[in-house]
Amino acid sequence: MKSPIYVKIVEDIRNKISSGELNPGDDLPSETTLCNEYDTSRMTVRKGLSILSNEGYIYSIPGKGYFVKKPDYNKYIFVYDEMNNLINNVDKIELLSVDIIFPDEELAGNLQISKNKKVIMIRRLFYTEEEPMAYDIKYLLYQRGVPIVENEIENATFPEMISNRTSLYDLNKELIIYAKVPEERTKKLLHIYDEIALFVVEQKLYDIEDRPIGLGITYFRGDYIKLHGVSK
Amino acid sequence: MKSPIYVKIVEDIRNKISSGELNPGDDLPSETTLCNEYDTSRMTVRKGLSILSNEGYIYSIPGKGYFVKKPDYNKYIFVYDEMNNLINNVDKIELLSVDIIFPDEELAGNLQISKNKKVIMIRRLFYTEEEPMAYDIKYLLYQRGVPIVENEIENATFPEMISNRTSLYDLNKELIIYAKVPEERTKKLLHIYDEIALFVVEQKLYDIEDRPIGLGITYFRGDYIKLHGVSK
DNA sequence: TAGTGGTCTAGACCACAAG
DNA sequence: TTGTGGTCTAGACCACTAT
Numbered sequence: 001m002k003s004p005i006y007v008k009i010v011e012d013i014r015n016k017i018s019s020g021e022l023n024p025g026d027d028l029p030s031e032t033t034l035c036n037e038y039d040t041s042r043m044t045v046r047k048g049l050s051i052l053s054n055e056g057y058i059y060s061i062p063g064k065g066y067f068v069k070k071p072d073y074n075k076y077i078f079v080y081d082e083m084n085n086l087i088n089n090v091d092k093i094e095l096l097s098v099d100i101i102f103p104d105e106e107l108a109g110n111l112q113i114s115k116n117k118k119v120i121m122i123r124r125l126f127y128t129e130e131e132p133m134a135y136d137i138k139y140l141l142y143q144r145g146v147p148i149v150e151n152e153i154e155n156a157t158f159p160e161m162i163s164n165r166t167s168l169y170d171l172n173k174e175l176i177i178y179a180k181v182p183e184e185r186t187k188k189l190l191h192i193y194d195e196i197a198l199f200v201v202e203q204k205l206y207d208i209e210d211r212p213i214g215l216g217i218t219y220f221r222g223d224y225i226k227l228h229g230v231s232k
Numbered sequence: 233m234k235s236p237i238y239v240k241i242v243e244d245i246r247n248k249i250s251s252g253e254l255n256p257g258d259d260l261p262s263e264t265t266l267c268n269e270y271d272t273s274r275m276t277v278r279k280g281l282s283i284l285s286n287e288g289y290i291y292s293i294p295g296k297g298y299f300v301k302k303p304d305y306n307k308y309i310f311v312y313d314e315m316n317n318l319i320n321n322v323d324k325i326e327l328l329s330v331d332i333i334f335p336d337e338e339l340a341g342n343l344q345i346s347k348n349k350k351v352i353m354i355r356r357l358f359y360t361e362e363e364p365m366a367y368d369i370k371y372l373l374y375q376r377g378v379p380i381v382e383n384e385i386e387n388a389t390f391p392e393m394i395s396n397r398t399s400l401y402d403l404n405k406e407l408i409i410y411a412k413v414p415e416e417r418t419k420k421l422l423h424i425y426d427e428i429a430l431f432v433v434e435q436k437l438y439d440i441e442d443r444p445i446g447l448g449i450t451y452f453r454g455d456y457i458k459l460h461g462v463s464k
Numbered sequence: 465t466a467g468t469g470g471t472c473t474a475g476a477c478c479a480c481a482a483g
Numbered sequence: 484t485t486g487t488g489g490t491c492t493a494g495a496c497c498a499c500t501a502t
Binding site for chain 2: 076
Binding site for chain 4: 004005006040041042043044047061062063064
């Protein structure tokens with residue numbers, strides 16, 4: 001029933017911040033002051049302040065003190081995986097092609113390689129309930145000695161595809177999303193006969209030193225996908 | 233030049249995890265074992281483990297030990313604000329209307345209110361370089377005594393609009409994004425003459441108890457917006 | 465020089481898991 | 484009963500900031 005002292009400290013200060021009693025830029029009482037206020041040791045006070053700092057409420061400047069931070073009210077967390085979204089999940093995948101190609105200007109720039117480096121191109125079609133819902137292209141740096149296992153490629157998400165050469169813990173990723181009108185070729189692939197918008201997701205993978213590993217572009221039928229994000 | 237002991241502990245264990253020497257589900261040495269390995273005190277070991285835990289590499293179970301966590305390789309962080317995106321920023325805003333309305337079925341459901349509760353509807357048009365780039369509608373719960381300051385409404389992002397009644401620290405938010413073909417009315421507003429897709433962002437605001445405060449829908453011209461997200 | 469936060473110690477007691 | 488992590492103490496030394 002009784003909660004730790006540091007939780008009490010966290011709650012008190014958090015309340016003061018969200019109620020407006022403490023405002024962004026204001027300084028907090030010093031650690032020793034809080035030790036006296038809560039009749040506890042410095043390590044306990046620091047544990048509480050460390051939590052508030054991790055939660056983004058405060059920050060500290062050595063030699064000066066703790067200060068209230070401006071809230072980050074434009075940040076959202078999205079869970080994205082080309083196979084699953086808010087309104088439809090992929091239940092069948094057709095592997096259209098796997099090729100070794102030389103990149104054009106744009107792709108070479110994206111992958112930060114010269115145009116004579118080989119690139120693996122994988123094209124797939126995603127289905128849901130027998131209907132094509134997305135056309136997917138991945139470009140991966142070609143690496144000698146790292147075999148392409150078609151079976152694995154066929155059903156893998158992009159991070160999974162490269163998990164045999166880069167640890168998923170070390171992978172940096174980037175998404176760019178936008179809407180666009182489909183071209184004729186894409187309309188055919190996705191069985192689009194009426195006017196339907198495309199929802200495009202470009203996914204870039206980088207290694208731990210931020211060198212590009214791969215580029216993926218997924219063209220979703222606009223009526224088959226919604227992405228969802230939350231603050232906190 | 234010399235770094236703290238806990239940093240060394242963090243780096244060592246993080247390396248073991250990303251190199252594959254330690255795998256998801258594996259257990260780590262106990263705190264006392266690490267105390268001996270690094271010839272340091274328990275609080276120092278715990279500081280290191282606490283950082284790894286915050287970074288999502290490990291978790292602990294009281295009485296059992298520390299374990300390696302599966303990486304969260306589908307998570308992305310987006311910074312969204314209806315006024316600014318990867319390719320265009322809003323530089324002029326036209327306030328189309330501010331009305332008090334009664335919600336239809338759908339809106340009442342979204343805001344979790346009955347249909348006889350008043351709702352404020354704000355319609356705006358966003359411009360960039362004299363071109364309309366987005367049509368924006370906000371629905372806010374009507375609160376007696378909280379005045380509508382047109383001047384503030386006109387230029388505010390959604391979280392800013394309600395910052396006088398709910399602390400930005402306590403605000404929970406949700407985004408739903410999708411692509412769609414514009415209706416005739418929207419095409420006129422956004423000066424769309426060719427075929428152009430719409431990029432739609434629905435933004436829901438909740439108070440700290442997750443009660444809805446407002447719903448915003450922004451219809452961007454597809455050629456004027458790209459959103460950007462990163463892992464980590 | 466006095467005050468601040470950052471690192472660290474060598475103990476302690478507790479609740480909980482497992483054998 | 485032993486080992487684990489969770490909480491907490493009462494000190495210490497350091498580097499940095501402000502006066």
